[in-house]
Amino acid sequence: MRISVNWLREYVDFSLSPQELAERLTMAGFEVESIEDRRTWADGVVIGEIVAAAPHPNADKLQVCTVNIGTSEPLHIVCGAANARTGLRVAVATVGTYLPNIDLKIRATKLRGERSEGMLCSLAELGLEKTSAGIHEFPGEPPLGSDVRPLLGLDDGVLDVTSTANRADA
Incomplete structure (x- = not known):
């Protein structure tokens, strides 16, 4: 049990x-x-808001998102989720975060020529579902930069x- x-x-x-x-x-x-x-499972994952989402200039299925996590500078994150759009409150894995369920340590990198400073997470990537259709959308307005663990x-x-x-x- x-x-x-x-x-x-x-x-x-x-x-x-x-x-x-x-x-x-x-x-x-x-x-x-x-x-x-x-x-x-989600140590280092915080609430962020997508403040801008634009098509990736070098990839058909990617978007370049500007994400506010409550710090002085927004993050630029390349995302492949079809549901990523302006105004969403999402789970953001920041640089240095380790996601044990997918065995991935987040690092700043370039994806097809665009910098990416984190990862927008689905519930599957956080270990809460077997598969997910896209990034998790938080209802309401949880505080930017707050820990996602109590919410999930x-x-x-x-x-x-x-x-x-x-x-x-x-």
Whole structure:
């Protein structure tokens, strides 16, 4: 059974880390098969707003986006998602971010002659879906530059727990 640590906190007041909770559950007779620490899945991914999107001059299926992440200078990011357009609030993986679900470290680079200073992310790239049709569009106006993890439920740990059948008190 997979159990969200945040979900447990809704019912029980505790301040243990997922690892400490797993240790306590093991001592109580449960088998914790794995701990999935989702907090690492999007470390360095922030909310950004596409303030301009133009066709890439050297590629038919790419766009060059100007993205405001709340810093003094906007980022220039080359994006292949068909749904990238001006006004969207999106997940932006900044330079230096590692996305473990696709084994990619983001670096500044040139894509077909245009500089790209990050990556606009889909839910699949963040590990939340198997496939995605495009970049994730956040509803409303989450603050620019804020961490996407609380908005996507990635500020959590998930324990895979089984009950041991040979407990004397069961």
